[in-house]
Amino acid sequence: MTSNPEIGKSVLAGGILTNYHDTGEGPPVLLIHGSGPGVTGWANWRLTIPALATRFRVLAPDMVGFGYTERPEDGRYNMENWVSHILAFMDALGIKRAHVVGNSFGGGLALALAIRAPQRVGKLVLMGSAGLSFPITEGLDRVWGYTPSLENMRGLLDVFSFNRSLLSDDLARMRYEASIRPGYQEAFSRMFPAPRQRGVDGLASPEKDIAQLPHQALIVHGREDKVIPLASSYKLFSLIPRAQLHVFGECGHWTQIEHAESFNRLVGEFLGEEVKQI
Numbered sequence: 691m692t693s694n695p696e697i698g699k700s701v702l703a704g705g706i707l708t709n710y711h712d713t714g715e716g717p718p719v720l721l722i723h724g725s726g727p728g729v730t731g732w733a734n735w736r737l738t739i740p741a742l743a744t745r746f747r748v749l750a751p752d753m754v755g756f757g758y759t760e761r762p763e764d765g766r767y768n769m770e771n772w773v774s775h776i777l778a779f780m781d782a783l784g785i786k787r788a789h790v791v792g793n794s795f796g797g798g799l800a801l802a803l804a805i806r807a808p809q810r811v812g813k814l815v816l817m818g819s820a821g822l823s824f825p826i827t828e829g830l831d832r833v834w835g836y837t838p839s840l841e842n843m844r845g846l847l848d849v850f851s852f853n854r855s856l857l858s859d860d861l862a863r864m865r866y867e868a869s870i871r872p873g874y875q876e877a878f879s880r881m882f883p884a885p886r887q888r889g890v891d892g893l894a895s896p897e898k899d900i901a902q903l904p905h906q907a908l909i910v911h912g913r914e915d916k917v918i919p920l921a922s923s924y925k926l927f928s929l930i931p932r933a934q935l936h937v938f939g940e941c942g943h944w945t946q947i948e949h950a951e952s953f954n955r956l957v958g959e960f961l962g963e964e965v966k967q968i
Contacts, residue, residue, distance in 0.1 A: 695732055695736075696709075696730045696731075696732040696733060696757065696758060696868075697709060697758050698710050698711035698712065698731075698732065698750075699711070699712055701779070701782045701783060702782060703751075703775060703778040703779040703781075703782045704774060704775055704777075704778030704779075704782075705778075706754050706759065706760050706762065706775060706778070707759065707760040708751050708752065708754070708759045708760070708775070708779055708782075709730075709731075709751070709752045709757055709758035709759045710731060710749060710750060710751035710752065710779070711731055711732055711735075711739060711748070711749070711750040711751075712747070712748075712749050712783075713739055713740070713743040713747075713748050714742065714743030714744065714745070714746055714747050714748050715746075715747055716745055716746045716747055717746055717747065717788075717789065717812070717961075718746065718747045718748075718749060718785050718787075718788040718789070719742055719746040719747065719748050719749065719788060719789045719790075719791060719961060720749050720750075720751075720776070720780070720785075720788040720789070720790045720791070721734070721735045721738065721739070721748065721749065721750040721791045721793075721796075722751075722753065722776070722790065722791065722792040722793065722795075722796030722797075722799050722800055723735065723750070723752070723753065723756065723757075723793055723795075723796050724793040724794035724795045724796055724818075724943075725756075725794060725795035725796075725833070725834070725881070725882070726794075726833055726846065726850065726865075727833070727836045727838075727843070727846070727865070727868075727869040727874075727875075727878055728843070728864075728865040728866065728867075728868030728869035728874075729756055729757065729868075730752050730756065730757035730758065730868070731750035731751055731752050731757060732750065732757075733757075733865075733868070734750075734793055734796075734946070735750045735793075735946065737946060737947060737950040737954070738791075738946050738950070738953070738954055738957070741950075741954035741955075741958065742954065742957065742958055742961075745958060745961075745962055746789070746961065749783070749785075749788070751776075751779050753772055753775060753776075753796075753799070754767075754771065754772065754775045755767050755877045755878070755881060756877075761873050761874075761877045765877070765880075767877070767880060767881040768892060769798070769799070769802055769892055769893060772799050773799060773802050773803050773806055776799060776803055777803070777807060777810065780810060786810070787809065787810055787811065787812055788810070788811070788812060789811075789812040789813045789814075789815070789961050790803060790804070790811050790812070790813075790814055790815070791814075791815040791817070791957065792814075792815070792816055792817065792819060793817045793818060793819075793946065794817070794818050794819065794820055794917065794918055794943065795820055795893065796819075797816040797817060797818065797819025797820055797821055798819060798820030798821040798893035798894070798895070799893075800814055800815075800816060800819070800821075801814070801816065801819070801821040801895050801900060801903075802821070802893075802895050804903055804905055805895055805899045805900070805903065808903070808904060808905070811905055812905070812961075813905060813906045813907070813908070813960065813961055814903075814905045814906070814907040814908070814930075815907070815908045815910065815957055815960065815961070816907060816908070816909045816910070816923070816926060817909075817910040817911070817945055817946060817953075818910070818911055818912060818915055818917065818918045818923075818943050818945060819909070819911075819918065819922070819923065819926065820890065820893040820894070820918060820922075821893060821894060821895055821900070821922075821926065822894050822895075822897070822900075822922050822925055822926065823890060823891050823894040824890060824918075824919055824921070824922050825887070826886055826887045826889075826890050827916060827917060827918070827919060828916070829849045829916035829917040829943075830886070830890070830917045830918065831886050832845070832846060832849055833846060833849065833850075833917060834881070834882035834886045834889055835884070835886065836869070836878070837875075838866065838869050838870045838875055839866070840862060840863065840866045843862050843863075843865050843866040843869065844857070844859075844862045846865075847861065847862055847865070849916050849917060849942075849943070850916075850917065850942055850943045850944050851942045851943070851944050851947070851948060852912065852914045852940055852941050852942035852948060853940070853941075853942075853948050856944070856947065856948065897929055900926065900929045900930060901929045901930070901931070903930055903931070903932075904931075904932070905930075905932065906932045906933075906960075907926075907930045907932060907933040907934070908933075908934055908936065908956070908957065908960045909923050909926050909927050909930075909933055909934070909935045909936070910923075910935075910936050910937075910938070910945055910953065910956070910957075911923040911935075911936075911937050911938070911945070912937075912938050912941030912942050912943060912944070912945050912948065913937050913938065913939045913940070913941060914939075914940065914941060914942050915941070915942055915943045916942060916943065917942075917943040918943065920937065923935060923937075934960075936956060938952070938953075
């Protein structure tokens with residue numbers, strides 16, 4: 691039987707048995723995945739992990755409520771609990787400080803982490819990031835309102851990706867099957883219930899706090915993103931003093947997959963500058 695590549699190591703983080711991948715050596719880089727149905731750290735970052743692991747220690751956990759990390763039956767899913775889970779995960783592995791790369795939902799968590807515990811974060815990479823309040827897009831409403839079916843998953847893949855050559859039946863089936871694992875849909879449906887504008891606002895950090903971040907930040911966005919509006923990244927760029935912005939054309943919400951080689955090179959070079967800061 692073939693082993694499941696999504697299952698890595700496990701550690702108890704804040705009382706939550708957490709599934710994570712830990713690859714490479716060097717300054718630690720924490721990858722925080724997005725919130726799509728069926729997502730795991732490995733599924734989100736499978737093309738990024740090996741590229742960054744040539745220079746860094748790369749850690750990709752499944753956040754509480756997602757993937758193969760424990761789902762407490764009485765679990766409450768909100769910003770405070772997710773950020774607490776990240777800090778507990780870092781503490782459990784003895785990581786005092788890490789560069790943080792956040793995708794979408796994970797970008798919102800990365801921003802909140804940097805605001806709440808700035809000394810724990812080196813550099814920030816925010817890709818198609820949440821973290822500001824904006825009118826919810828039709829695409830994001832479909833993602834968070836997903837109900838399990840193969841047809842619905844195919845439709846979501848079309849929302850995520852500009853390049854339709856990535857949208858194979860095998861990928862749709864894999865993500866659909868992941869979304870119907872026992873307990874997954876029950877947890878997912880509790881995270882961002884209607885009206886889902888509250889979910890956007892719940893992941894937002896105060897603009898005045900974002901404007902005071904001391905960290906160097908790389909902001910990355912796909913021009914054709916249907917999930918998080920490009921305008922949100924322009925706003926983050928205007929707020930964060932030490933920020934740079936890179937926009938990929940012919941790219942949807944999956945920059946790290948649709949433009950994997952360029953994304954990995956961009957992030958690796960950004961994080962690799964002045965690595966002695968860690």
